[in-house]
Structures are given as C-alpha cells and as structure tokens.
Amino acid sequence: MEINWFPGHMARSTREIESSLKACDCVVYVLDSRAVRSCFNPKFDGMINAPIVYLLNKCDTVERTVTDAWVKTLTNGKNTAIATNGTDAGCRKKLIAAIKNACRETLERQKRRGLNAHARAVVVGVPNTGKSTVINTLCGKARLDTGNRAGVTRSVVWARVDETLDVLDTPGTLYPKISDRRVGENLAIIGSIKDEVLDKTELALALIERLNGIDVNILQTRYGRAVEACDGLETIALSRGFKIRGGQPDTERAAAIILDDYRKCRLGKIALEKCEDYEG
Ligand SMILES: Nc1nc2c(ncn2[C@@H]2O[C@H](COP(=O)(O)OP(=O)(O)OP(=O)(O)O)[C@@H](O)[C@H]2O)c(=O)[nH]1
Ligand SMILES: [Mg+2]
Numbered sequence: 001m002e003i004n005w006f007p008g009h010m011a012r013s014t015r016e017i018e019s020s021l022k023a024c025d026c027v028v029y030v031l032d033s034r035a036v037r038s039c040f041n042p043k044f045d046g047m048i049n050a051p052i053v054y055l056l057n058k059c060d061t062v063e064r065t066v067t068d069a070w071v072k073t074l075t076n077g078k079n080t081a082i083a084t085n086g087t088d089a090g091c092r093k094k095l096i097a098a099i100k101n102a103c104r105e106t107l108e109r110q111k112r113r114g115l116n117a118h119a120r121a122v123v124v125g126v127p128n129t130g131k132s133t134v135i136n137t138l139c140g141k142a143r144l145d146t147g148n149r150a151g152v153t154r155s156v157v158w159a160r161v162d163e164t165l166d167v168l169d170t171p172g173t174l175y176p177k178i179s180d181r182r183v184g185e186n187l188a189i190i191g192s193i194k195d196e197v198l199d200k201t202e203l204a205l206a207l208i209e210r211l212n213g214i215d216v217n218i219l220q221t222r223y224g225r226a227v228e229a230c231d232g233l234e235t236i237a238l239s240r241g242f243k244i245r246g247g248q249p250d251t252e253r254a255a256a257i258i259l260d261d262y263r264k265c266r267l268g269k270i271a272l273e274k275c276e277d278y279e280g
C-alpha cells in the first residue's frame with residue numbers, strides 16, 4: 001500500500017518546526033507505543049541538536065514489556081525515554097521532571113547568572129500520537145484541541161506549563177514519500193494518516209495479515225471464527241451479520257470494524273512493532 005500524504009500545511013509546519021528546533025532547550029518527541037519505529041520522521045534527522053525526551057505515549061495500548069524495551073534502547077547519555085499515558089493526569093509530575101531534567105543545562109546556567117530560570121521545549125511527532133493531549137496534561141488543563149484523527153492541530157502554539165517552562169505544540173508532520181510499505185501501513189493503522197486518503201479495505205487486509213502473523217488466536221477470539229487473510233473481511237462481515245443488499249457480506253463495514261477494534265484495543269494490547277524486531 002503506497003501512502004503519500006504530505007499536504008501543503010504539513011510542509012509549512014515542517015519549516016516552522018525546523019526553526020523552533022534550533023532555538024529550543026529540549027525536544028519532546030512523541031511516539032505511539034504500538035509502532036514506535038514507524039513514528040520516527042526522517043525529515044527531523046539532522047535538525048535536532050538539543051536533548052530529546054522520547055515519550056512512548058499511549059503506553060496503555062501495549063504490554064509493559066514493549067515500552068520497557070524501547071525505554072532502554074532510546075535512553076542514552078543525552079536523550080531519555082519514558083512511557084506515558086497522555087490522558088492520565090497522574091503522568092504530569094513525571095513528564096515535567098523529565099523535561100526539566102533535559103533542560104537542566106539551560107536552567108542551571110541562568111541561575112548561575114542570576115537570571116530567572118526559564119526553558120523552552122518543542123513537542124514534535126507524526127499526527128495523532130497525542131502531542132496536544134500530553135501538553136494539556138502538562139499544563140493541568142484542556143488548553144489545546146485534541147481528537148482521535150490525524151491533523152487536528154494546524155498551527156504551532158506556545159503553552160505555559162509553569163513559570164520556568166514553556167512548550168510548543170506543533171502540527172503532526174510526515175514526509176513526502178513513505179517508501180517502506182510496512183511503515184506506511186503501521187502509520188495508517190494507528191491513525192496517523194488521514195483516513196480519507198486510505199483504502200480501508202486494503203488496510204484492513206494488511207492488518208489481518210499482520211495480526212495473524214503475531215497470533216492467529218487474536219482474531220479468532222474476537223470474531224468467533226478463524227479469520228484468514230484471503231477472505232477475512234467476508235468472515236468478519238458474516239460473524240457480525242453485516243450484509244449489503246442481495247445478502248452479500250458487507251466487507252467495507254467489516255474493514256471499518258476491524259480497524260476500529262484494533263485502534264480501541266478491543267483485540268487486546270497489541271504492538272505492531274517491537275524493539276526486538278530491530279536489534280542485531
Ligand atoms: N489510549 C490513549 N489515547 C491517547 C493517549 N494520548 C492521547 N490519546 C488520544 O489520542 C488522540 C490524539 O490525541 P491528540 O493530542 O489530538 O494528538 P496530536 O498528536 O496532537 O495529533 P495532531 O495534532 O493531529 O498531530 C486523542 O483521541 C487522545 O485522547 C494515551 O496515552 N493513550
Ligand atoms: Mg495536536
């Protein structure tokens with residue numbers, strides 16, 4: 001499945017983000033725990049010099065072992081990683097501490113000079129990973145618009161966390177051509193690509209294949225029968241009683257259902273990519 005979704009506003013946002021990255025004290029890179037590797041945007045390669053705090057966000061959608069492995073791999077000298085549930089106010093303290101720790105050089109330098117300590121962090125990530133939600137949690141109030149679809153935030157906006165920290169929300173950005181088929185599929189499955197530009201039937205078939213590759217019982221448990229890649233959408237439609245006129249199985253509705261079931265974790269806590277897949 002070829003994915004190409006890089007509208008004008010995204011190109012514009014990428015340029016704006018590039019200049020903010022140069023001036024910030026730390027970068028908060030928000031990744032979706034279900035497809036961490038696929039959430040890395042190659043456009044940012046070489047743009048980031050500041051320390052990075054990687055957020056394995058939506059950690060509630062995968063097993064703890066998955067995020068633990070990514071945290072270990074992504075934490076090194078300058079950069080740190082933490083698993084977060086952006087919707088959970090209980091994460092606030094941990095998030096603020098991690099960001100201020102990444103900005104500590106700036107904060108300490110200002111203190112030494114007798115200045116008011118103040119740092120700026122830029123929040124980046126592909127669409128729908130939870131950037132604005134995380135910032136609302138950081139600020140302790142629903143300041144920014146959020147929504148479970150790609151492309152909610154349309155322009156950069158500063159938000160004050162407290163007197164020593166400001167964070168910049170940015171629109172989710174991708175890159176012009178996603179040449180790796182699996183990466184494109186992963187991003188589409190987790191909702192980082194606008195649904196309107198996707199062929200949902202093709203995507204649902206890819207998801208069936210992927211889930212069966214992980215464990216054939218996942219779909220069997222949910223839909224009460226074995227779901228094969230070749231006629232999986234017919235099987236799901238039949239199991240749910242979805243029919244079109246003439247009694248044929250409604251495969252379009254079945255495609256929408258399996259994607260929704262995956263995204264809402266009704267199939268279980270399932271990561272599409274694991275850290276181990278990339279080791280060695
Ligand atoms: N399950 C779960 N959902 C989350 C988490 N964080 C955010 N969400 C949900 O993910 C969806 C997207 O959140 P946003 O904050 O709008 O994502 P964004 O990265 O700002 O999206 P764009 O502005 O489109 O790039 C919303 O429905 C949030 O409620 C999380 O940790 N776990
Ligand atoms: Mg947003």
